[in-house]
Amino acid sequence: MLTLFHAPHSRSSRIIGLIHEMGIANKVDIRIVTIPRQDGSGGRDPANPHPEGKVPALLHDGTLITETAAIILYLTALFPESGMAPAPGTAARGEYLSWLFWYGSVMEPVMVFNAAGLEHPFLTATFRGVPELTARLATALANRPYLLGDSYSAADLLVHSPYAWFRDETPADPKISDWVDRCMARESRAITTAYDTQALAA
Template sequence: MLTLFHAPRSRSSRIITLLRELDALDKVEVEIVDITRGDGSGRKDPANPHPEGKVPLLVHDGVVLWETIAIIQYLTDLFPEKRMAPHVGDPQRGRYLSWLAWYAGVVEPVLIAQAAGVSHPYFDATFRGPTEMAARLENALKDSPYLMGEHYSAADLLLHSPFAWYPAATPDSAVIKDWVERCGARPSLQWTADFDARVAAVA
């Protein structure tokens, strides 16, 4: 049994979108929980088994998975039919996993530091900065519509998400902006927005 603990309009919305892309929502029980939000609203929900009250959290037959990257990799391997990720043994598997790790290890820290107005030589040397981040994306997208080439993947779903959520952080690059718009036009994104709106309305 698969159970996803989800809070509307949060980081776990990406997992709802992924499940929609995988055509797997009917195979997952979605438990709606509250979370503490950046504006001070919400609360740590006792119904959420995540020790820090965060989302997403996935439970599969009693095994608990946390962190978006781990959950994306797990679900795309569990439901390979829609080809949202290269399978094990595919020559492109390493490139795909690198994009996921780069998001967690570089993109989120860089964007959070940028939003907070934080800068330090140690931080910049470790995580790089907005300029280097933009250059990596632009180089990957200059000759293909998606990060893995011609085919939309879970890497695009993940990496475009902060720019869709906070457009002001989008690098000033026509190539990157076109990619963000292309990813944002996926029907699964609108489906998730409608789903979250319905859930929030009855919460």
């Protein structure tokens, strides 16, 4: 049994999108939980097994998996036939894994620090900054429509997500903005948005 603990319009919305991209919606039980929101609303839900009360959290036969990239890696490995990730042992697999871990280890911290107006030499030395982040994406997308080539993958789903939330933060480089538009045009995004809107209303 797969159970996803999800809060509408949050980081776990990416996993809802992934589930639909993979065609496994009938294999995952989705439990709606509350989380503390930045505007002060919400709160920790005792039904949520995540150690910090965050989302997403995935339970699989009693085993808890947390953190978005880990859940993406877990699900795409569990259902390789979905085609959302390169197969182990292929060269593209290494690139795929690099994007998943770069997102959580570099991209999101850099964007959070930038949004909060935080600057410090330690942060720059460790994570670099927005110009380096933009340059890496522009280089990757210079001659191909998606991060891994001609096909959309779970890496695109994850890495484009902050720009989908904060369109004003999308770099002006057309290679990046066009890629974000392609990702946002996926049917899974419309399904996720409608699902989250309905879940909030309920």
